[in-house]
Amino acid sequence: MQFQPNLPDFLEIQRSSFCQFLEKGLIKEIARRNPITNPEQDLHLIFYPEYYKLNPPEWSINQAILKSKTYACRLYVPTQLINTQTKEIKIQWVLLGHLPLMTKRGHFIINGTPRVIVNQMIRSPGIYYQEVFDELNNRTYCADLISFRGAWLRLEIDKTKKVWARMKKTPKISVLVFLQAMGFDLNTIFRSIQFSNFLENSIGESNHPCSTEQALICIYSETHPKIDQTDTKITPEMGRKFLFRKFLNPRTYNLGKVGRLRLNTKLGLSVSSNQLTLTPQDFLAATDYLLKLENGLGTIDDIDHLKNRRVRASGELIQNQIVTGLIRLEKMIREKMKKSKKKITIRNLITTKPLNGSLREFFGSNPLSQYMDQTNPLAEITHKRRLSSLGPGGVSRETAGMAVRGIHPTHYGRICPIETPEGQNAGLVNSLTTYARVNNEGFLETPFYSVYRGQVQKKEGPVFFSAEQEENIYLAPGDVRVSFLNFLPKNFIPVRFGDEFKRVSRTQVEFIVTCSIQMISIATSLIPFLEHDDANRALMGSNMQRQAVPLISPERPIVGTGLEARVIADSGHVIQAKHSGYVSYVSGKKIIIQSIFL
16 A cells, blocks of 8 residues: 555544634633623623633643542633622632643543543534334425524424424424414415415314414413413413523524524525524425425435534533533522622632533543543544544434444545444444544545546645535546556546446546545554455454554564554654654663754
């Protein structure tokens, strides 16, 4: 195998994610809680997160391991308390909590033990239409509205051809009642939807609400069946607050930029990209598309396509946990603000318990926070590049079917088709390929060289494509022989276009794979002559390499693939000089390098 010199940093996924959290994520989440006020609106607590400071950790990494301490630093944020009654303004630096720091090797030290946060693969926010078959093999359709943060909503058609809206832990509601509660009257709904006669089945036989107020009362009474209506009079305002809290409040519901873009593209809407909560038009358009599918128009979505799945790396998972801690802190501050206003100071209002508690919960008990596999350097680097579909917000291994576990054409160059555990987790825990990277939206990208009139443009460098961008290009494999001047052969070349394989002339080829090991993971690429092995045996081989115990005097492999040195270098197990130079002195205690870069 010939390896390209431009192999990426293997731990980039962990480090860049945590850096992004420190630079943007932390500031964004604290700013979102501003300002915290009391019910009378005369006390305002404002954070200024863009000026936050982290002090150096109390212990070094080695000391933290030896003393069984957490390698963390203190998080200080300038805070302002405004009392509009007394016209007092106080500003003070406040300790919010202790933030565990990632080491340069891409893991955390929690109570003296190294822990890795595994990258999670989840459904991307947006709307997904799927086919559903019942016991008699009758086909119906359903739509899932998935948010970045907040409640999920499912629109479904049952066997009696009624359309329902369903939320988690609540009874299903007729979609007509739901749309009426959103502010539409029946005439508008029937005029706006193409196959509106289908909705006539969903009109209740008796007591169907005629107005928005009645629909709001109906929704609240159906979603809160335990409330005794004789004691408590249900008002439209209660229903309005329920819907606002579920789908329309930016503090509790967030589609994310990607989710809004997906929704607009799928439903043909032109809602502003800054509108990150759902709008009544979204619900109306989603119902319209569902009825079109029932009548043979439109397309269903492939949930296993990598354009519909995104990666939550360590930084984002910690950010979500910080949100939990900040919500608890906000509740605590509001409770304290209700008490005597004379004695209130910033120090009395803010404690470190909520934030420290939520981070301790995450690192201690979350299934994605795992004790680092330290058998050998390969085990460590593979653990940090793992992609798991399990965990909170993901699938469960009991309910996951074969479709979720299988290999999809879009995995090429992004997820390794060989390296996965045997047993229950097969296909649910995967490994990132050698050249893959995660973009800012959380989608996996892989590099290709562009081809112009049959010549591979290697000097221009690789172009990174996500699964969605790759759908519409003619892509040649990496083992096509290229001439000295980087020209492709004149005969017909096998290419992939979407899911189809064709043979085309070299002038039609648009991109070519950068390297032959681009489609496999690091552990798999250490197997010599991989192409001669059966896939099942290669799977066992790549898993068993991680169980090899390191020797006291290491030896080079008799047959290597050329990637061994990079694995050791990137894992951080060897001493590496910060600058290149000339080695002038070596002893058992120190190495001196003369460098012109210092």
